[in-house]
Amino acid sequence: MASHRKSRTPGPRVAGIRTPALATAALTSVALLSQTANAAPTDDDKPSLEEVERKVDDLYRQAESATEKYNAAKERTAKQRKRVDTLLDDVAKRTQRLNEAREELGSFAAAQYRTGAGIPDTATFLLADSPQDVFDQRQLMDRMTGRQKEAVDDYVTQQSETMRTRQEATKSLETLTESQGDLKTAKATVQRKLTDARELMAKLTAEEKARLAAIEKEKREEAARKAAELARQQQAQREAAQQDSGAGTQDPSGSGSSGSSASTTAPPADASYATKAEKALAFARAQIGKPYVWGATGPDSYDCSGLTQGAWKSAGVTLPRTTFDQVDAGTTVPVSQAQPGDLVFFYDDVTHVGIYIGNGKMIHAPKPGTYVREESIFYDGESSIHSVVRPA
Known part of the structure; x- marks a missing residue:
């Protein structure tokens, strides 16, 4: 017995699935869009000369900003390095004085031991965290001379100050490392900005470079015009100041035009x-x-x-x-x-x-x-x- 179903027009298959005509059209559109997106850029996509100029100027500005940050980091690094060197020299000097104080205390300890006072040998004494504690524990401070007590106090002071200076030097070294990192980052930023600007300029044609030069010339001419105008204004101000100065001489009260001039004019630079x-x-x-x-x-x-x-x-x-x-x-x-x-x-x-x-x-x-x-x-x-x- 024949089937009553209508036969369907065969359509294309995608990944083994039969697709209707509408889906086929959609897929075709996507393919065309994809081809368009991957196509080489046309002249319409190329930035205008004015846009390139703005971008290059902006990159140079950014490079200059990075340069000043580099200068600041370099100055900071130099100061920090000088500080570290000073601290390390101080540590070396304090360590020398500490060793001298340690030797003196060792001689005192050895002398006390030879007299039978019960002080441990010199090596044990020198390895103690605090020589004064050793003397205190042995109840020998009262047997020590004033010079010996002074030596113990000096040793303890030198030991404390040396430790503090070492800690300060360690922190300064850490800061120096950070400053050196900032310096490296700022330097890389400058170089990157300059490279980007040069690459943009290198892509310009000879005709575009000529047009850019013409634009720059117009800018210079406009800048020169404004400079000339400022020069005229400054000359007029000088002449007005001279007139006001003369009027002020004739007006003991100080009122008059010279007073209004003072309210709008900065004090002149002296000789x-x-x-x-x-x-x-x-x-x-x-x-x-x-x-x-x-x-x-x-x-x-x-x-x-x-x-x-x-x-x-x-x-x-x-x-x-x-x-x-x-x-x-x-x-x-x-x-x-x-x-x-x-x-x-x-x-x-x-x-x-x-x-x-x-x-x-x-x-x-x-x-x-x-x-x-x-x-x-x-x-x-x-x-x-x-x-x-x-x-x-």
Whole structure:
């Protein structure tokens, strides 16, 4: 007898299972999507030149931030190593004094033993945790001379201080190890950021590099325009200050325009500062053309804070090593009132610094691959300026 079931149209099988047409279509779509995902990227997927520029600038910024952290870790490591060396020298000296005190006590113990006082032999005495305990236990402290008692007290003191110094040296060694680890990490971070930036630049075509150079030129021109504008503002302020000074001389009460000027103008740098600033600037100018090398403090190469530190050191002013600390090493003044020698700091995380030379310009060590040079303080836009500090 014939079956009444309708025959089904054979369909493809997947893993031994017959699949309906809808599932087949879905599988086909998935396959196509997979092929698309694995296909080589098109020109539309390639980042724009502006995006590459932003990424490269950001990587250099990150590298500079890592450089300052490296500088801080290096300084911390150097100080800690010096501290450890000092402590170890102290331990050695104390150990020598301890041994001398031990020998003296041993001679006292041997003398007491020879007189039949019941003191154990010298070896037993010297191995005791506390020689004074030995004397106390034998009830011989009253038989000892003042010099002998003083020797026991000195030994106990030396023993305690030597132990304390050894413990301090051990802790300092542990801290030194941590600082060395921080130094290694910071160094690796700098190198990684610089490598990433260089790889991005290496992928640019000759045409893209030419376009990038044109963009950089436009930025420099805009920065120069802003520097010229700042120079005009500063000149106008100087002229106004001179006029206000004259008006103040004629007005014994001190009221008038000179009073309002004082409320908006930072105290001018004195002659002493100007003399020091001149020396610092002379040093900075002499470094123009030398390469930026992260972590360098001269004399053949510099990073940004190494240059400013060296410049002011030549003027007899000691600045901290890093931008993070240099920004606090002086008096903050408005950008409009910056004077030659002042330090100009950049970015919210204070990771770059230059030394102001006047007319809206500075000398600085910009970034890896560049050289110490004069440049507008607006080289990376007005908003990048964090603060201006007068260091002396």
